[in-house]
Amino acid sequence: MEALAARLAHLDPAAGDGVRVVMFYDTLMRRRVDLPALVRASAGLAGCVAGIRIHGTGRTIRVAADGQDATGAACPTPSATPVTLDDEEIGTVWLERPGSPAALDQLLLDRFAIAASAVFERYGPARTTMADPALVELVISSTTDEAARARALRLLGFAVDVPVQAVAVRSCRPLDELGRLVCPSRLVKAARLGDVGVVLATSVDVEGVPADVRAGVGTAGAPDESWCRARTALRFATTRQPVVHYDELGALALVADLDGDTLRGNADVAAVARLADLPEALDTLEAYCATGSRRAAADLLHLHHSSVARRLDQLGKILGIELTEPGGLVRVTLALAAWRLLQD
Numbered sequence: 001m002e003a004l005a006a007r008l009a010h011l012d013p014a015a016g017d018g019v020r021v022v023m024f025y026d027t028l029m030r031r032r033v034d035l036p037a038l039v040r041a042s043a044g045l046a047g048c049v050a051g052i053r054i055h056g057t058g059r060t061i062r063v064a065a066d067g068q069d070a071t072g073a074a075c076p077t078p079s080a081t082p083v084t085l086d087d088e089e090i091g092t093v094w095l096e097r098p099g100s101p102a103a104l105d106q107l108l109l110d111r112f113a114i115a116a117s118a119v120f121e122r123y124g125p126a127r128t129t130m131a132d133p134a135l136v137e138l139v140i141s142s143t144t145d146e147a148a149r150a151r152a153l154r155l156l157g158f159a160v161d162v163p164v165q166a167v168a169v170r171s172c173r174p175l176d177e178l179g180r181l182v183c184p185s186r187l188v189k190a191a192r193l194g195d196v197g198v199v200l201a202t203s204v205d206v207e208g209v210p211a212d213v214r215a216g217v218g219t220a221g222a223p224d225e226s227w228c229r230a231r232t233a234l235r236f237a238t239t240r241q242p243v244v245h246y247d248e249l250g251a252l253a254l255v256a257d258l259d260g261d262t263l264r265g266n267a268d269v270a271a272v273a274r275l276a277d278l279p280e281a282l283d284t285l286e287a288y289c290a291t292g293s294r295r296a297a298a299d300l301l302h303l304h305h306s307s308v309a310r311r312l313d314q315l316g317k318i319l320g321i322e323l324t325e326p327g328g329l330v331r332v333t334l335a336l337a338a339w340r341l342l343q344d
Contacts, residue, residue, distance in 0.1 A: 018107055021045070025111040029118050038119055039063045042093075042112045046105070049075070049096035052116055055089070055186065059159045062096075070096075081109040083116045090120060129176040131156055131189040136198050140166060140227035149223070156189050158202070165220040167199040167206070168230040170237075171213040175199070181208050182215075196234070198227070206243050217245045232256045235341050240286055240300075255338050263342055268335035271319045273342075282336075284311045288323065289333040 028041055035052060043050035043063040049070045051062040062070035075096035083091040093112045095105055138144050138152035150160045158164055167182055169175070175190040175197045182188065183201040190199045200223065209215055216234030218226035229246035232253055236244045246253065255263075263269050275281045287297040287308075294312060298305040312323050319335075322328040 017104055021104055021107050021111055025115045029115050032122065033119065035116065035119055036061055036063075038112070038115055040067050042095075042108070043067070043070075046095050046097065046102075046108055048098070050094070050112070051078070051096065052083070052091060052093045052112075054083075054091040054120065059162075079105050079109060081106075081113045083113045083120070085117045085121055091116065129179040129188055129190050131191045131200075133191040133193055136189065136191040136200065137193060139164070139200065139223045140198060142224045142228065144224070153223070156200070157187050158189075158200070162202055163220040164200055164202060164223040164226060165204050166218040166223060166226040166230040167201075167204055168216040168218070168227070168234040169197040169199060169213055170195070170215075170234065171197065171210075173210065173213060178209065178213065181210075182206050184208075196231070209243055211242055213242060215243045217243065219246055229253075236337060238286065238340060240283075240290065252334070252337055255334060256341060258338070260342060263338045266335070266338065268319070268321065268331050269338045269342070271321075272332070272335045272339045275315075275318070276339075281311070281315055284308060285315060285332060285336055288312060289329070289336055292329060294324075 024041075024045060028038060033041065035054075039050050039052050039061045040063045043065050044067060047065050049062055049064050049072075051060065051070070051074070053060045062074065064070045075098070078094040078096045079101045080092050080094035082089045083093055093109060093116055095101070095109060097105065135152045135155055138148055139156065144152075153160050153164070169178055171178060175192060178197065179188040179190040179199050179201075182199055182204040184205075186202060188199060188201040190197060192198070203220065204217060206215060206217060214234060214237040216230045216232065216237060218228070218230030218233065220226065233244040233246040233249060235256055236249060236252070264273075272282075272285070275285075283301065284297070287300040288294065291297045291300060294308050295305045298308040301308060316323040316328070319332065321331050323332055
């Protein structure tokens with residue numbers, strides 16, 4: 001190849017330089033460099049800032065021509081090329097050259113992208129949604145030290161400094177299917193721990209989750225905190241509200257911190273428990289608590305509002321709570337939520 005480059009250089013200097021670019025990246029791939037080394041080498045060859053972003057993890061690497069991390073503002077219009085793997089765009093590489101692109105910039109970017117794809121395939125996270133349960137448990141456990149958590153996150157493919165959002169699910173459906181539903185276009189990992197499924201992603205969208213799936217969505221941030229909140233939210237999921245976001249629970253989440261004996265000993269909770277064998281009564285209470293209106297509850301139950309009004313009057317007498325008063329609505333909402341928690 002060196003001889004070919006030398007001969008081409010005599011005939012066409014640009015062609016000879018092009019062959020040398022190809023040889024440069026072939027050598028990097030033979031040496032099995034990682035992504036930071038690849039970006040550093042590309043920046044040195046180009047003589048300007050080079051960068052790469054992996055879409056699935058949100059990881060971005062920018063290196064200046066001197067091999068140091070680029071700290072200045074990024075070029076507003078860099079020359080860029082997508083990185084593809086198995087016909088799927090997984091990232092982007094670019095050069096931040098002031099002024100017009102150099103003659104060989106596009107060839108350099110093409111070879112940079114090919115090399116990045118090979119490096120990602122070799123060192124990147126497994127492309128499957130399902131993950132090693134032991135790694136997932138390390139990530140979400142509150143007792144894991146930060147060094148072990150960071151290593152587990154990297155092995156799963158997540159950048160350590162990017163917030164992770166956890167989803168706790170109960171379903172007979174395959175977890176990989178659910179993972180793709182809540183995060184269709186970004187990195188997502190799932191594992192089953194006991195009777196609960198764990199889904200981890202940098203952001204989730206649960207709009208497409210089937211109605212037979214119960215899910216609790218934690219807040220984005222530290223994965224252990226997000227998982228704890230996802231488990232709490234899952235405890236509030238019901239047939240009528242199968243997906244619960246922790247952020248939407250508000251002060252209601254405080255009820256989950258109370259122990260079972262305290263909940264059972266409350267008179268309102270005990271009164272709701274006596275309705276356990278009357279699913280029609282519980283459905284009416286749940287619809288009323290969810291809407292705060294007799295007419296809206298009637299629409300939800302597909303009943304005439306007068307029928308719902310009669311039911312609520314009867315239930316109010318049984319519970320000893322004036323359900324149509326604002327205070328009564330608060331009491332029965334808390335009592336119903338507490339009783340649901342006891343069934344968990």
